[in-house]
Amino acid sequence: MSNSPVQEFTKGIWKENPVLIQLLGMCPVLAVTGTVVNGLAMGLATSFVLICSNIIISLLRNFIPKQVRIACYIVVIATFVTMADIFIKANFMDISKALGPFIPLIVVNCLILGRAEAFASKHSCFKSILDGLGMGAGFTLGLILISSVRELLGNGSILGMSIIGSWFKPWLIMVLPPGAFIAMGFIVAGMHVIKEK
């Protein structure tokens, strides 16, 4: 059974959303979603790496011997991660400081290696691009959703702009690590309620 090109793209956003359904790459999801800006930057950086590595790996899929494929994938992924890290450092100093080690840690995000192994190594370049775009968009949207909830409840703002008036006492726990788990839990639960209807 093979998906149509449109399905290859949309499955990452809804049916197989990496954050909310597959629960892949939870480390950055929980760690950097304190503010929407950080969540968005993380999502975009991960999407960039995911799309680029999907392209290269699908192009090289008949060239790489299967015994050393994982090592080769990691080298390809690490190359793009380092490129993204250097780019962010050169152009978005504040975001680089805020995300700290989590940009280099995209290398070990299981979402990217997972897509390389499960999809890009078995499909054409075109389909792998669609898969990367869809999964990247799904990952970014998931991060934006969680970080919006956390920033709104924990700081009363979205993207640094105050949304709720000063009467609102921020729930500080939402910007602390436990808040990540709480927000995540409720969002994933809500997602399943919607899905099963």
Add this chain to the structure above:
Amino acid sequence: MYNNLSFRMIFVMVLITAVSGLVLSGVWSVSVEKIKKNETIRVEEALYSINPQVKSFKVKVKNGESIYECYDKDKILKAYFFLAEGNGFQAPIKVALSVDIDWKNITGIRVLEQSETPGLGAKITEDSFYDKFSSLTLLEKPVVCIKEKAEKTNSEIRAITAATISSQAVVDLINKKIKILRKAGF
């Protein structure tokens, strides 16, 4: 057959890592200047925003400690400016600090780098915290961080609610740096 496969595995891996290394060194050599420049831009921005009257500066090194001498448009020494670093709640905090030429008052502070908790310790980067430092008196005594409702003397800082550790960390690293600089002969 076996040898053939080993050769192919080695060949592919060497090729991929070589290309990767080549690409990365290219990207790095293009960006390295910009990354370095970002650092100096941040420091200079802090210097000019603390001391709006300052038009130029000169870096002076004494006993291994460096300080920025800030001059106004008539080339008159107006303030000293320096960087200080210390441990915050989880990660190092880096601040830029400016004092007047008699080392009597702090004229301003900017936090350059921090990874304090968003919404709590990260409030050390807000203007309301910076304002507490402007015209703070040094009086040969270290700055004190207090938890009471209001500052009693001119060398006290009221800690940010729910961010006492971060506030204290900033005060400590300032005191330490000032002591080191005075010892170095500034």
